[in-house]
Amino acid sequence: MVVCGDDALAHRLAAELHDVYRAGVTVVIPGGVPLAERTGQRLAGGRAATLVGRLTAAVGRVPLPRQSVADGDPDAAVRVMEAPALDDDVLTEAGAEGATALALVHDDDETNIHAALRARRLNPRLRLVIRLYNRKLGQHLEELLDQAARVADPGIDPAELDAATTVLSDADTVAPALAATAIAGTSKVVQADGLLLRAAERTPPGRDEVADPGLCTLALLSSTTSDPGGSEGSDSSGDDGPRLLPGDEEVDAATGRGTVVLEAVSSTGPPLPPRRLGSRRVPLASLLSRRLRWSVTGLAIAVLALAIASWYFTEADPLHAAYLTVLDVLAIDDPALDETAGRKILQLLSGLAGLLLLPVLVAAALEGLGTFRSASALRRPPRGLSGHVVLLGLGKVGTRVLARLRELDIPVVCVEEDPQARGVPLARRLGVPTVTGDVTQEGVLEAAKIRRAQALLALTSSDTTNLEATLYARSVKPRLRVGLRLYDDRFATAVYRTLRAAHPQAVTRSRSVSTLAAPAFAGAMMGRRILGAIPVERRILIFAALHVAGHPQLEGRTVAEAFEPGAWRVIALDTAEPADRQRDLAAAPPYDGAVREPALVWEPHPGYVLRAQDRVVLAITRQGLGELLAGHVPTGAQGPQGADR
Template structure:
């Protein structure tokens, strides 16, 4: 039975947002909608286990805790403090709970439980209660998510007969927090400076660099997305957790700020391309069986030597006996397998060749047996996890093969980066993937001595600690730094305050090493919030301890964009238009991530990235823009805000 508190001023009102979840993503998403988008939020959480803790006090504590990890610099000074979300405690988001949360009057519902089945059941019930509801569902199974989107959207259209589907303000978006965060985590571990946003086929890649001169930035024609708070000479300090004595990071700077940023690191948009699917791993089935995968090199050389010996005996028999070459080869094969009669009355040369062939036959038998055993062993170990090979160096040690670790492993494999996985649970979600991709994997508790050594941590390039336990990740990082002080380390930590302390401590102890701390929920929450507002968020990249979003947006209805030029629509620190979809409105793809490959002119589908500053944005245009949290919230917000002067305005 759900516990439904009824505070006097906390009853949900029409047009509110509902978030149902049981982990950190739900908390951060509620705070994102409340503090950034200024929305009225109803949060449905499992019942608290703490006796004597009122629900209203729990809600206030939840918002204050999550607000502490958000950057207050992105919040406008004209905004007032957001109201705490209305909290409903319920074991499951069933139909009764959704009704109590006023789902019939809600604008959007986010189902972010860690269990896919729970989210699916709640989505079906919510669509039945409110066909106009905008649904955002967290699912790990991507194929199932595509089918679910089509099913729920079709159900919404059929539930409102006689209404134009385009006029129905409803949509279903299926997202995965692991997919959202995996590209950034993988890039951080590999290079420490690369940042990618990948949604299906669309790839936006950015890099951190310190320009040698201001003119070179302008000559490249690349967009500067951010100015970092520290220079590249201090890689461990480019995290923004301790900005004392240094300038704070600046997102989406204007040309004057870029020109004045001498010696500061920059995040620059480097490339926009379409990624091809990674080739499937080699298997032992197919038209051509890879011989090298079946037999060892030593065995192959042994077989080659014996074949050369038999060939030599056959040639010698042909030359000494004068027989036909085919008959001479036939006699040699019979001698090798000891089938022919002994040449007692034959010439001396024939007798000697027969002895040599017999000796070769004796040597051939154990080699043939070894080949059979090796082939059987290869097929048997094809389903067994590989051990790290001897002499392995320059690889990434990936700790944890849960939901996030599995996606990061797939991403690193696509980039052809050597990986060694460490996992405590032999039945973890990513074990089958590691087995199929033939990735070396160590099964063991990383807190036990020798486990990281088995992963060749002393010769590794970086450590990517993605276990679900912060203490485990920290212990692994500390041990890795004790054996390799210069090792690149990326930690998955939930609490940002704890992450800042860890970052400063590791930087002080190892100033020449690179340390990064990332939160999956922090990277994923902006994409979920943008989807709840009815817009497509392609992805997010971390800029120190902030997040920069890439989103697709229709210009119609946005006074900050419509009727303005590209230069006039640019608001430093808030948003910047990057690309324009030139396809006709009736021919546009619903998902920009599914844009086809470049045409003969080199243009990527209908997207144009090299925009003229004087182009005037029209109502029928659709653009791709980079935005901060607060900037995107202002563009998508449904409530009036204080107006801020745009570039080019008097």
């Protein structure tokens, strides 16, 4: 694997590939001198050595002495080289021609695009993972690079071409985890076919209680202690370690042990306000104020009472009596000089009602005009709002999280200091209440109804701002569920532990974007079959989407027979036709207002026989994935010689 970049995402990605997937990694960082001016040295001193130290700390072990890595030892687990630009010579030296995958995770989109075009020309079969924020540009780039691979190598396997190019955004990949933090209090989530799934820890049930199995049981924990939001950083030292993917009989026989179950994340907040997502209609409550609505209602009742009285006293036709009353109210009827006393009194009362109606009509016109003028402006939080999520920051990450929360029908109030921020147009289009101001100033969080909120997501680009807002919100509402974005992972861990100790009854999650995004980028480098990975104590459980064809452990067997305890388990079946299947089940759905019916069927019938054309979602251990892929026989291959290893 080759990783090109020099920020926290590149460091975490290299560590993820090395530690989780046991892959050899070459990291290319910017800097140094041109290749032609080098004297055979791959690294230019201190900067690369610093990166090696960071990678060593991230991996959690010392893989090799620094000198062997710096000299470019081919057996090194993590090799680092420094180059001023990603030209053809640098990519060749990094091993792109023979690598399995190349990740381009620079902050500059143009640099990533140029390097991707060069890498595709060098190796048509290279799996490319590119970091871009622009979704539309990413889709066009995927099609272009896949077409280039098809033209350069007509004999490429279609299944291999399907995962040849993947364009990801770190903002898109972390949005599901951050949204789940606000909804469910955990970042242990996997996204599949637009559905958000979480691994929830359950305490052992009591004697008269029935355990909720969720979609399926993923693991038996080694300890009975648990964190309601998902224990983060748990370090169990029990003699009996966690048991991944236990059999049903083993789960039933286990007593006194907590479990990890898979369940879908859904909204638990109040219903949305009358204005739906993407709707251009303005509700009556926004058009007319409450006092004005009561005034109009009172006048309507008065006119109705006058019409009934006119019908009673004049003995005229009800419709004619109502007509005369309206004329009197509008002062366009003739004076009732020759009429009865009752008719005269009614006309005077109707004229008085008309005088009261005039200022009401003027007020309604002014309010309606003001409402329509401000229809394109940001909405203010309504007075009765409660149970919502307060989202701080509408930058790249905040914009994606906002779209994801509204897709899940979660009420949101945004706070943004810059009126020209990236996510402000989206908030305006969706009708999301937004408070403009510095969140560290007094009164801003109160304007966002923080006292009645269910969660706070602090996602600004400033660590100190996020921490200050979190501490202030906790002082206002100690049990508020909080998720805050912090750049440095070690700082995030320290903040999490401190807040958990200070507020043990509240759910706190502190995460860096690079830590949350790295597993998705690593999964894409392993192939689109990897949907995500969830830690269970000190072990890793992987979620993968595989085609049944060529896997003798799956093809022709029932769902129950394909279950291998401790190795893999079929948890979902893709019912879409092969031509209509979603290319990447883990991709974040673009927010365009369209509703797509999910194709995955969770908890498939145990007696269903898996066919060659089926695609399944597996919960699988790292060792089980290796065994399953090692035994894979590609279509057209004969015998073990065709095994794809």
